[in-house]
Amino acid sequence: MRLVLLGPPGAGKGTQAGLLATKFGVPHVSTGDLFRTHVAEETPLGLEVREYLSGGELVPSELTVALVAERLGTADAARGFVLDGFPRSVVQADALATILTGLGKRLDRVLEFRIDDEIVVRRLLARGRTDDTESVIRHRLRVHHEQTESLLAYYAGHTAVIDALGEVEDVARRVLDSLGE
Structure with missing residues (x-):
């Protein structure tokens, strides 16, 4: 199973990704985790990532793509991710798409986790992180919505919409239903 999870921060993507990875016996590939691992291991890519992150900048797409391509080329990702x-x-x-073509694979499904922005704001504020101020959260939501519009158009026909509101188990059931499981 090869899945992409889209949705705003705080929608529960990470939680559901972990559950799906366990169920299907495939890796949960998070760019944030990739960044942290490469930085901690001081790999050549990690040293580049560190420069951007320490300067408070976004990691450029080319570097992010290189990290993801490397990860998807590993043995444990051969069955899916x-x-x-x-x-x-x-x-x-x-x-x-180019990475998958090169691996002779295809994406099975894109899951779009939908949840009301006000609920996301409440969820993220409740985490109590110092960088999760209301203005920062709302900015991240605006950026997410701008980016997601074009991605949803790109993936039209391959996307299942998941109602991300509710208990973890309820959302997981909706996810599996959308995958025919």
Whole structure:
């Protein structure tokens, strides 16, 4: 199973990605985790990532794509994967298509997690992180909506919409239903 999970921060994508990865025996590939791992291991790509992150900048698409391509080329991803946090743009979606073509694979489904912005704001504020101020959260939501519009058009016909409101188990059931499981 090769899945892409789209949705705003706080929609529960990471939680559901972990559950799906376990169910299907495939890796949960999170760009945030990839960044942290490469930085901690001080790989050549990690050293590049560190430069951007330490300067408070976004990691460029080319570097993100390189990290994802490397990860999807590993043995444990041969049977599938659950992508969380990638792609974030049509350019990255094109890159993913190229990566998969090169591996002789295809994407099975895109899951769009939908949840009301006000609920996301409440959820993220409740986490109590110092960088999760209301203005920052609302900015991240605006950016997410701008990016997602073009991605949803790009993936039209391959996307299942998931109501992300409710208990983890309820959302998981909706996800599996959308996959025919």
